[in-house]
Amino acid sequence: MTPTLEVSGLHTHFFTRAGVVKAVDGVDFAIQPGEVMGLVGESGSGKSITGFSIIGLIDDPGRIVSGSIKLKGEELVGAPEDRMRSLRGNRIAMIFQDPMMTLNPVLRVDTQMVEAIRAHRKVSKREALAQCRDTLGMVGIPAPEERLRAYPHQLSGGMRQRVAIAIAFLNEPDVIIADEPTTALDVTIQSQIIFEAQKLCKRTGTSLIWITHDLAVVAGIADDINVMYAGRIVEAGGIDAVIDTPLHPYTVGLLGSVPTSNRRGERLTQIPGMPPNVLNLPEGCTFRERCPRASAECHVEPTIQQPRPGQRVRCFHPHLDEVTV
Amino acid sequence: MTAPILEVRNASKRFSKSLDFAAKLARRMGANVSEETVHAVDGVDLAIMPGEVVGLVGESGCGKSTLGRMVAGIMPPSDGSIIFEGVDIAGMDGAEARKAALEVQMIFQDPFASLNPRMRVEQIIGEAPLFHGIVSRAELSDYVDDIMRRTGLDPTLKRRYPHQFSGGQRQRIGIARALAVKPRFLVCDEAIAALDVSIQAQVINLFVDLREELDLTYLFISHDLSVVEHISDRVVIMYLGRVVESAPIADIFDAPNHPYTVALLNEAPRLDQRRRVFEPVKGEIPSPIDPPPGCHFHPRCPHAHARCSAERPVLREIAPGRLSACHLND
Structure with missing residues (x-):
């Protein structure tokens, strides 16, 4: 089966006056139809830039330097802008953290939604409106008829994010990139949004990339997980494998930092130091300065290994035997 | 002790928005305009x-x-x-x-x-x-x-x-x-x-x-x-300006009492729950300008009955060290 989306050797760099920022520096993954992939990392790890690279929204001074992004076999890197425009919002859609980034504050919801349909398909306004109403109903908006005539500022944060999700699903795309879509929302609203996204993906066969810093959310929805650190994927695999038996010292540290019920009141394992400055990354393994297992070997960049089936890691000293979490 | x-x-x-000139004028003319008041915190002990x-x-x-x-x-x-x-x-x-x-x-x-x-x-x-x-x-x-x-x-x-x-x-x-x-x-x-x-x-x-x-x-x-x-050591849960439950940490996570606490605990994502089916509680958090009468949580509560929309539940002791404000405890 051809994967819906295949990213290999992706390098996206920003050429700033202060130097080259290697925001994405070696990212590989593939997503099957209907699969949910969690892309996890801390701020500055390049997880959002990976999403922007896929949907072709990298602005100057940024550039995809090398690598390939294939949507159902079609190469997107270097594709003409016309082609990208016809794919964006149609075959690939994106949901942002702040729904006001997607929504135009001076247009009514119906205007924006109809526009998103009619940009890609020749349908009458009436048909488009009917479809908008159905989609709003699908994401759990009560009284969609009334909401269609509202302006974004008249909706609550959770409602706005639902509208943004409805717009992403309008054309039943192959891939949706969700960039921290629930981070700004309350717990009960977050769980409603995840519920709707899960349901729609199952129904339409859409693949979902869920970008977040919250490991617990990813554990709840993802099939596969990719952990990013300083522009690279350091560990990837099935959700159970990576969370129960993490290999990379960074993943181990990250999991140790999450408070869980069985370690109530104890000290959390903390990763010393701070994420490195992206303008001046250390040579070799970028995690080595914070890593308890680092050795002289780590001054050379580690290659990706697969010590267990279905679990890849970029490390010379993976946690192979010990039960760590 | x-x-x-x-x-x-x-x-x-309470935070009140005082009426501006136009609104005051409108009220003079007989329009039904009143000050908007947000009850940010409503009788908390x-x-x-x-x-x-x-x-x-x-x-x-x-x-x-x-x-x-x-x-x-x-x-x-x-x-x-x-x-x-x-x-x-x-x-x-x-x-x-x-x-x-x-x-x-x-x-x-x-x-x-x-x-x-x-x-x-x-x-x-x-x-x-x-x-x-x-x-x-x-x-x-x-x-x-x-x-x-x-x-x-x-x-x-x-x-x-x-x-x-x-x-x-x-x-x-x-x-x-x-x-x-x-x-x-x-x-x-x-x-x-x-x-x-x-x-x-x-x-x-x-x-x-x-x-x-x-x-x-x-x-x-x-x-x-x-x-x-x-x-x-102890958790206090608030909903729309009121305390709904208060209990020692172990009790509240093992046996939450108030339906809102139950919902919060169920819906918080956890590392050990994989590929779960989320079952969200319905509805949005109501506006504190115009909170629902009685128990503030009743429009979203799966166990709500007639009394909940009429009478405000009192926060009272349900077990030593545990307080909850819910009519279901009666």
């Missing part, structure tokens, strides 16, 4: 024992920050009273009021907005203890060094400005500033929400260590249950 270090008695806070860590949990708009601000003395309550060591703060004067104000310090959510960008770190930390005569000018430098070391900051960086630090370090500066006046009670308002996961763990550990070293009492305000579960 020891006396509580801090007590909130039936405190309320809370007692915190010395050395206790109380987690205050709720969603946005539930009044947890407003309650925190009243406890810290930044905002006076509209009704009710805040009692520090047996004395009402509102009735204190002069030196006594200043002493009580110093004893309770607050740590804010946004480490980017809560530090003066034009002051050096040594001024930020050293200003208050110098003003209040806690240290002399001669000892100030050593005093600041000591507090910086205690909060995990390198004292050689004290001549720098806040923008030269990362988010986690700035939060440490905020903690150092609060500790500099030797408080006994800290109100932490979403103090780690803006930080990355690995940095969050460092700051949580700092809070745990400081509590042991300095014998501090915390009111830890957060929307994140797992963080609260980790560091608190």
Whole structure:
């Protein structure tokens, strides 16, 4: 089966006056139809830039330097802008953290939604409106008829994010990139949004990339997980494998930092130091300065290994035997 | 039994928007216009024992920050009273009021907005203890060094400005500033929400260590249950300005009583629950301008019955040390 989306050797760099920022520096993954992939990392790890690279929204001074992004076999890197425009919002859609980034504050919801349909398909306004109403109903908006005539500022944060999700699903795309879509929302609203996204993906066969810093959310929805650190994927695999038996010292540290019920009141394992400055990354393994297992070997960049089936890691000293979490 | 270090008695806070000229005119003409009032905090009772860590949990708009601000003395309550060591703060004067104000310090959510960008770190930390005569000018430098070391900051960086630090370090500066006046009670308002996961763990550990070293009492305000579960002894859950449940940490997670608590616990994502089917509670958080009558949670509650929309449930003891405000307990 051809994967819906295949990213290999992706390098996206920003050429700033202060130097080259290697925001994405070696990212590989593939997503099957209907699969949910969690892309996890801390701020500055390049997880959002990976999403922007896929949907072709990298602005100057940024550039995809090398690598390939294939949507159902079609190469997107270097594709003409016309082609990208016809794919964006149609075959690939994106949901942002702040729904006001997607929504135009001076247009009514119906205007924006109809526009998103009619940009890609020749349908009458009436048909488009009917479809908008159905989609709003699908994401759990009560009284969609009334909401269609509202302006974004008249909706609550959770409602706005639902509208943004409805717009992403309008054309039943192959891939949706969700960039921290629930981070700004309350717990009960977050769980409603995840519920709707899960349901729609199952129904339409859409693949979902869920970008977040919250490991617990990813554990709840993802099939596969990719952990990013300083522009690279350091560990990837099935959700159970990576969370129960993490290999990379960074993943181990990250999991140790999450408070869980069985370690109530104890000290959390903390990763010393701070994420490195992206303008001046250390040579070799970028995690080595914070890593308890680092050795002289780590001054050379580690290659990706697969010590267990279905679990890849970029490390010379993976946690192979010990039960760590 | 020891006396509580801090007590909130039936405190309320209302914010009213006064009518503008046009609205006043419209009312003169007979239009049905009235002032909008937000009941941010609506009759809350809370007692915190010395050395206790109380987690205050709720969603946005539930009044947890407003309650925190009243406890810290930044905002006076509209009704009710805040009692520090047996004395009402509102009735204190002069030196006594200043002493009580110093004893309770607050740590804010946004480490980017809560530090003066034009002051050096040594001024930020050293200003208050110098003003209040806690240290002399001669000892100030050593005093600041000591507090910086205690909060995990390198004292050689004290001549720098806040923008030269990362988010986690700035939060440490905020903690150092609060500790500099030797408080006994800290109100932490979403103090780690803006930080990355690995940095969050460092700051949580700092809070745990400081509590042991300095014998501090915390009111830890957060929307994140797992963080609260980790560091608190007791949890207080708020919904739309009212306390709905209060219980020791183990009890509330093992056997939540109030339906809202049950919903919150079910819906918080957890590491050990994979590929789960989310079963969200219906509806949105109502506006605090026009909260539903009776129990505020009844429009979203799966167990609501007729009484819930008519009568406000009282917060009462359902087991030793456990309080809940729900008609289902009758």
